Amino acid sequence: MNGSKLLMAERTYQHFAAQMLVLSSVILGLVPLIWFAISRGGLSAFRLDAGVWDVLAFTLEQAFLSTVLSVVPGLFIARAMARQNFPGHTWLLRLFAVPTALPAIVVVLALTSIYGNKHLLGGWIELYGWGGILLAHVFFNLPLAVRLFYEASEQIAPENFRLSAQLSFTDKEVFWHVEWPVLRNIVPRVSALIFLLCAASFVIVLTLGGPTATTLEVAIYQSLRLDFDIGRALTLGFIQIVLCFVLVALSGRVMLQSVTHAGNQLFQRRFDGQGSVSRFIDLTMIVFGALVVLPPLFALVSSGFMQLQISPQVLSASGFSLGIGFVSACLDLILAWNTAQQTDWFSQGIALSALIVPPAVMATGWFILLQPFSDSLIMVIASIIALNALMALPFVVSILAPAFERRRKKHDRLCAQLALSGWQKLRNIDLPLMWRPLVQSFLLGFILSIGDLTAITLLGNQGVVTLPSLIQIQMGHYRGSDAAGTALLLAILSLVCAWAAQRFGDQYDPD
Amino acid sequence: MKKILLSATMLLALGAVAQAKDILTVYTYESFVGDYGPGAKIKAKFEETCDCEVKWVSLGDGVAVLNRLKLEGKDTKADVVLGLDTNLTAEAHDLGVFGKHGVDVSRAKVPGGWTDSEFLPYDYGHFAFVYNTELIKKPPNSLEELVNGDPKQKIALEDPRSSTPGLGFLLWMKTVYGDQAAEKWKVLKNRVLITAPGWNEAYALFTKGEVSMVFSYVTSPAYHMIEEKTDKYQAANFVEGHYLQIEVAGLIEASPHKALAQKFMDFILTPGFQDNIPTINWMMPASATTAPLPAEFDKLVKPAKTLLYSPQEVNAHRREWINEWFKAVNG
Numbered sequence: 001m002n003g004s005k006l007l008m009a010e011r012t013y014q015h016f017a018a019q020m021l022v023l024s025s026v027i028l029g030l031v032p033l034i035w036f037a038i039s040r041g042g043l044s045a046f047r048l049d050a051g052v053w054d055v056l057a058f059t060l061e062q063a064f065l066s067t068v069l070s071v072v073p074g075l076f077i078a079r080a081m082a083r084q085n086f087p088g089h090t091w092l093l094r095l096f097a098v099p100t101a102l103p104a105i106v107v108v109l110a111l112t113s114i115y116g117n118k119h120l121l122g123g124w125i126e127l128y129g130w131g132g133i134l135l136a137h138v139f140f141n142l143p144l145a146v147r148l149f150y151e152a153s154e155q156i157a158p159e160n161f162r163l164s165a166q167l168s169f170t171d172k173e174v175f176w177h178v179e180w181p182v183l184r185n186i187v188p189r190v191s192a193l194i195f196l197l198c199a200a201s202f203v204i205v206l207t208l209g210g211p212t213a214t215t216l217e218v219a220i221y222q223s224l225r226l227d228f229d230i231g232r233a234l235t236l237g238f239i240q241i242v243l244c245f246v247l248v249a250l251s252g253r254v255m256l257q258s259v260t261h262a263g264n265q266l267f268q269r270r271f272d273g274q275g276s277v278s279r280f281i282d283l284t285m286i287v288f289g290a291l292v293v294l295p296p297l298f299a300l301v302s303s304g305f306m307q308l309q310i311s312p313q314v315l316s317a318s319g320f321s322l323g324i325g326f327v328s329a330c331l332d333l334i335l336a337w338n339t340a341q342q343t344d345w346f347s348q349g350i351a352l353s354a355l356i357v358p359p360a361v362m363a364t365g366w367f368i369l370l371q372p373f374s375d376s377l378i379m380v381i382a383s384i385i386a387l388n389a390l391m392a393l394p395f396v397v398s399i400l401a402p403a404f405e406r407r408r409k410k411h412d413r414l415c416a417q418l419a420l421s422g423w424q425k426l427r428n429i430d431l432p433l434m435w436r437p438l439v440q441s442f443l444l445g446f447i448l449s450i451g452d453l454t455a456i457t458l459l460g461n462q463g464v465v466t467l468p469s470l471i472q473i474q475m476g477h478y479r480g481s482d483a484a485g486t487a488l489l490l491a492i493l494s495l496v497c498a499w500a501a502q503r504f505g506d507q508y509d510p511d
Numbered sequence: 512m513k514k515i516l517l518s519a520t521m522l523l524a525l526g527a528v529a530q531a532k533d534i535l536t537v538y539t540y541e542s543f544v545g546d547y548g549p550g551a552k553i554k555a556k557f558e559e560t561c562d563c564e565v566k567w568v569s570l571g572d573g574v575a576v577l578n579r580l581k582l583e584g585k586d587t588k589a590d591v592v593l594g595l596d597t598n599l600t601a602e603a604h605d606l607g608v609f610g611k612h613g614v615d616v617s618r619a620k621v622p623g624g625w626t627d628s629e630f631l632p633y634d635y636g637h638f639a640f641v642y643n644t645e646l647i648k649k650p651p652n653s654l655e656e657l658v659n660g661d662p663k664q665k666i667a668l669e670d671p672r673s674s675t676p677g678l679g680f681l682l683w684m685k686t687v688y689g690d691q692a693a694e695k696w697k698v699l700k701n702r703v704l705i706t707a708p709g710w711n712e713a714y715a716l717f718t719k720g721e722v723s724m725v726f727s728y729v730t731s732p733a734y735h736m737i738e739e740k741t742d743k744y745q746a747a748n749f750v751e752g753h754y755l756q757i758e759v760a761g762l763i764e765a766s767p768h769k770a771l772a773q774k775f776m777d778f779i780l781t782p783g784f785q786d787n788i789p790t791i792n793w794m795m796p797a798s799a800t801t802a803p804l805p806a807e808f809d810k811l812v813k814p815a816k817t818l819l820y821s822p823q824e825v826n827a828h829r830r831e832w833i834n835e836w837f838k839a840v841n842g
Contacts, residue, residue, distance in 0.1 A: 036582075105712050109719060116721050117665075128704050206670055206708040207716075211840050222672045225574055227830065228581055313546045368582060375536070375568070375588050461568050465545065475711040477547040478734045478793070480718050 018338030019350050022393065025386060026353045029362030030234075032369045037230040052219065056239065059215040062130075062205070063198035066137035071191050074145025077289040079179065080282035081146065082153045083273035092290060093150065094498040096143035097443065098297060101451035101494035103468045104203035105475070106300065106487040107136055113299035132208035137201065141194045143293050148398055151440055152186040153179060155402045158269065165271035174272040182402065188251030189348075189398050196244060196355040196394075216240055220358050230364075237361045244356040248349050297491065304488025307481045314486060317470040318493065321450045324381065324466060328388040329445035332396045335389065336441060340400035341408075351397040354390035363387060363458035380464060387455035392448040396441040403437035439505035447494050467493075533563040535771050538579065538587075540572045540594040549787035556783040563771055573675060573758075577603055584608070585765060590772040593633065593760040593779075598678055598829075600630050600759060601822035610764030612776040619780060619797050621757055622817040630759035633779045634794035637729040637753035637814045638679045639746035640666070646723035650747040654687050657749070658699045665704035666724040667713040671833055674709045675756070680726050681836055682825065683754035686818040692832075696839035706840075718744075729753065729812050730793050736807040737790060752816025758794065 081093065099107070115127045115135070125131040160178045169177065200217045216236060223233035273282055339351050354362070366383055373379040411429050415421065420429065431438075453468040460469065467490045474483035544550030544567045554565040570576050573594050580587055585608060595603055603609060612631045619625040621635045640657060642650050647664065651657040657666075669677030684692045684699075704722050707713035717725035724747075735744045760779055762772040778784055780798040788796040789804050796804075 105715065108712070109715055112716065112719055112721050116719070203708055203712065206673070207705060207712050210703070210706040211670060211672075211837060218672070225578060226672055226833075228578055364582070371583060371586065374583075457571055461570055463545070463567075463569070469541075472711060473542060473545055473547060475715050476542045478714070478731075478738070479547065480715050483715075 015338045015341060018335050019342075019347065022335060022339065022350050022353060022390065025366075025390060026357050026362065028369055029357065029365035030237075031365065033230055033234060033361060033365040036368055037234055040230070052236065052239070055214050055216055055219050056243075058213060059199050059217075060243075062133060062137075062213070062215065063195050063201075066134055066141065066198040066201075067191055067195045069134055069138050070141035070145050070194050071187065073285065073288065074142050074190075075149055075183065075187065077142070077285045078146045078149030078153060079175075080273070080285040081150055083270040084279065084282045084286070086283075086286075090502065092286070093147070094495060094502060095297065096147050096289075096293060097447055097498035098491050098494050099140050099143050099293060100444070101447045101490055102140075102300075102487065103451060103453050103471055103490075104136070104201075105207070106471065106483075106490075107139060107296065108204060108207050109303075109484075110296035110299040111136060111139065113303065114295045128208055128210070130209075133201075133205055133213065136204045136208060137198050138292060139296060141197060142289060144395075145190055145194060146289060147440075147444075148190045148395075149183065149186065151399050151437060152182060152402045154436065155406045156182050157406075161270055161272065169272070171272050171275070171278050185405070186398065186402055189401070192247050192251045192352070193355070193394055193398060195247065196352070199240070199243075200355070200358065217358065217360075220360060224360050224364060233361060237358050240358060241356050244352065245349060248352060248356075251348075300484075300488055300491055303481075304484040304486075304491075307485030308488055309482070309485055313465070313470060314467075314489065317465050317467045317486070318489065320464055321466040321468070321490070322493070324385055324388060324452075325446045325450035328385045328392065328449040329396075329442050331385065331389040332392050332445035333438065333442055335393055336396040336400050336445075339393070340397045341404050352394045354387075355394055359387060359391060359454050360458060362390075363455070367459070377464075380459060380461060383459045384455045384464065385449075387459060388449040388452050389445070391452070391454065392445040395448060396445045399437050399441035399444060400434070403434050407433050436505040439501050443497060443501035446497060450494065450497075451490065533561075533768055533771050534566050535563055535590050535768055535775060536566045536568060536588055537591045537593055537775070538568050538570065538576050538589040539592075540576060541569045542572075543567075543594055543792065544569045547791075549791040552787045552791070553784055556787075557775060557778050560778065560783075561771065561774060565775075573599055580606055580608065587763060589763050590766040590768045591760060591762050591775050593758075595630070595759055595761070596675065597630075597757045597759065597819065597822050598675070598682070598825045599822075600627070600761075601826035603761065604629060604822075605826075608763055608765065609761040610766075610769070612760075612762055613773055614776050614780065620799070621797050622755055622814075623819060627759075630761045631776055631779055632757045632759050632797040633784065634788045634792060634797050635755060635757040636794040637755050637812075637817065638676060638683060639727065639729040639731075639749075639753055639812055639814075640724050641717070641727045641731045641744050641746050642724040643717070643720070644743055644745055646720075650724075650745070652748060653750045654683070655751070657702075657747075658695050660702060662701040664702065664724070665722045666702050666726070667705040667707060667717050667722040668703055668726050669710055669713050670706050670708050671836060674707070676710050676726055676728075677706075678829070678833075679754050679756055681832060682820055683818060684836075685832055686754065686820065687751045693835050693839040696836055697842060700840050703840075728756075728794070729814065730789075730795065730808075733789075733805075733807050733811055734793050736810065737805055746812045748812040748814070750815065752818045753812075753814035754818045757797075757819075 081089065111132065112127065115125050125135055156178060164174050164178055199215060201215060202217050202221065205213045205215050206218060216239065220233050220236045223229045223236060273279065339347055367374065370379055370383065407430065411433070415425055415429060451468055453472065456464065456466050456469045465473065467486055471483045471486050474486060539550065542548050550567050554567065557565055568589070570579055573596055576592060576594050577599050580592065580603065584606070587608060609629050611628050614631055616625045616628065619632050621632045625632055651660055668680060671677040671681040684695060688695045705713060705716055707716065710727065713725050714727060716722060729746050732745050735741050760776065762769065762776055766772050782799060782801040785796040785798050785800045788794055789800065789808065
């Protein structure tokens with residue numbers, strides 16, 4: 001028992017401070033809005049109508065299906081990619097980073113070039129309706145799931161694969177005894193993330209689903225914007241918060257302590273999945289993943305290739321995007337470093353908070369609070385960065401958490417024995433061991449932020465134009481073809497970042 | 512001692528005036544400013560006439576501008592607000608922050624004339640269905656024909672809950688059909704392939720060829736004719752008349768720069784402002800421009816009749832009408 005107590009993560013002051021920082025920025029978004037609603041309409045401001053339950057039912061149904069369709073194949077594609085090596089392996093993995101950076105409308109347009117009325121696979125899928133919504137959500141989230149699971153499987157101790165090969169484990173046994181103990185920790189977390197992303201989906205659901213497809217997020221947006229009914233928006237927001245806490249609690253139940261052996265730091269070599277049947281299945285999975293992700297990216301290239309231009313506004317928008325992305329990814333790393341080490345449900349909830357509280361609600365609350373400074377450019381940029389960092393935090397945490405778990409298993413006793421802590425521990429133990437997941441989680445935070453349209457729309461003004469908002473502006477001025485060029489540039493930038501992150505991440509491999 | 516203090520204060524005050532130019536803060540929507548909007552040119556023109564600086568604060572769209580005012584109330588930092596439309600002015604008036612613009616309203620040339628002493632129009636545009644001439648040979652010539660048209664010919668609309676043109680079409684249906692609007696929506700529904708959250712998405716899918724018709728403005732074909740030199744996209748002329756959108760500006764009563772704000776309001780209906788409307792904002796000018804409009808504008812649909820609810824009617828019924836629409840299309 002003493003051993004397991006020692007294995008609990010130490011809860012230091014920094015961890016506590018980071019958690020409180022996240023929590024208070026969420027609360028600072030909610031409280032002014034509650035106050036505003038009460039001061040305008042009293043408590044009767046919070047009310048609901050019957051239509052809400054239909055909206056809720058649709059939200060849950062659509063998000064559930066999208067999640068299942070992304071997570072289950074994602075798990076097997078990640079496994080296939082981890083155990084098979086083939087030409088283009090690294091590039092496929094890098095390309096899987098791109099969809100996360102793309103604004104929803106860009107994806108919708110790319111999908112119509114493939115599955116639209118008069119196109120290649122027109123009529124294959126009912127694009128305007130359930131088919132399209134699920135397809136678009138899978139395009140976004142399947143590659144995300146693959147990358148998250150792939151990163152987690154990198155955390156499996158290499159000795160386990162050697163041992164299982166020595167013991168002549170079948171592929172099934174390898175899965176259940178070696179891979180699943182690590183993955184079952186991350187599957188509920190990734191599922192919860194993707195579920196929340198799909199539940200908050202807006203442009204895709206409305207454009208492809210029409211008015212019959214109204215999610216909770218659409219209803220919140222409508223209340224906050226068109227009706228300016230803050231009471232209703234808050235009530236809907238609270239429903240979402242309750243929903244998410246149920247989800248987090250459920251996934252916490254499923255999430256057992258992983259029982260994997262920490263192992264030494266060796267090159268991970270896989271001995272499983274080399275039979276011809278396994279190879280065939282793996283290949284099919286990989287081809288399936290590539291078929292979901294690559295054709296729309298190809299459409300993006302073909303529509304944007306001739307339109308790529310380096311004009312002053314494109315340069316300035318790239319500058320803003322990269323700058324905001326870089327700072328918010330740094331902020332994410334600092335916050336995630338301190339929140340990913342705890343595995344209790346409270347910490348989990350904190351890491352998820354920006355997905356739990358609708359960003360539109362949070363941004364409005366912050367605005368009320370920061371109103372005296374609303375004409376300061378620095379304040380505008382800072383709040384965009386903060387909202388971006390909060391929205392990306394859960395994803396960054398989900399890459400770092402399994403790595404922390406492994407580090408803790410492996411080194412914490414030793415560190416405790418050697419009384420190694422603080423800077424010494426960070427430099428000699430944490431950084432070398434955590435380097436790859438750190439770089440990968442930085443990349444994810446960065447890509448989520450450069451592709452963000454939520455924070456910039458809610459908080460931007462004063463001429464802060466990022467690449468996604470430039471796409472919006474170009475489309476708004478009939479310049480759809482310029483927008484296609486800008487979208488391609490955004491995709492190229494995120495691919496370059498994925499490439500750099502991989503090179504950079506593999507460089508500092510310890511041992 | 513008092514005298515010294517007093518004169519010191521006065522000197523300081525004078526110094527402050529001499530140092531800083533007056534800054535006129537104008538709230539507007541995103542697409543009005545930036546590299547594609549008329550904002551920069553209008554700013555330069557106005558600054559020629561005064562020793563001042565125009566500072567644009569751009570927010571998503573007209574609704575976002577109004578919501579910003581609702582949040583800020585009397586503490587708003589705006590001196591002038593530009594970019595609301597007549598569907599929003601009743602609500603904007605109720606905020607109690609706008610003052611009289613003091614401009615002679617007879618100078619405003621908008622269909623149906625102008626009488627409002629609080630808000631001043633700076634441009635207008637009739638809504639219209641724009642169609643792809645390669646896909647549609649015989650466009651509908653009435654709303655009735657559109658509603659009952661071939662369900663195989665698909666159209667794209669905007670969602671009235673999130674989009675200004677979307678709300679415009681909802682009001683158009685209501686002015687023409689009144690109590691029967693819900694029934695007509697149920698018929699029209701069969702032709703609607705896309706109800707996009709905004710004009711951007713709907714129009715992009717239209718130019719991509721996904722639908723043969725989109726809800727937009729009478730002036731949209733002017734862009735394609737002038738900038739892209741193509742007649743491919745044209746607007747359909749409806750015999751029932753076309754619903755109108757009038758974009759307006761107003762000044763904040765409590766503004767510390769009220770004289771300057773008033774000057775800006777006066778500037779709105781001069782060619783210095785209006786010249787930048789037709790081929791940059793792609794709307795119709797609300798007053799004379801220096802040069803006549805480009806020849807392409809003569810080819811645009813000229814609605815026989817203008818349809819428009821008063822701001823008060825829209826404000827009183829909007830929620831109820833949106834609910835009616837929502838039930839009809841979900842039925």
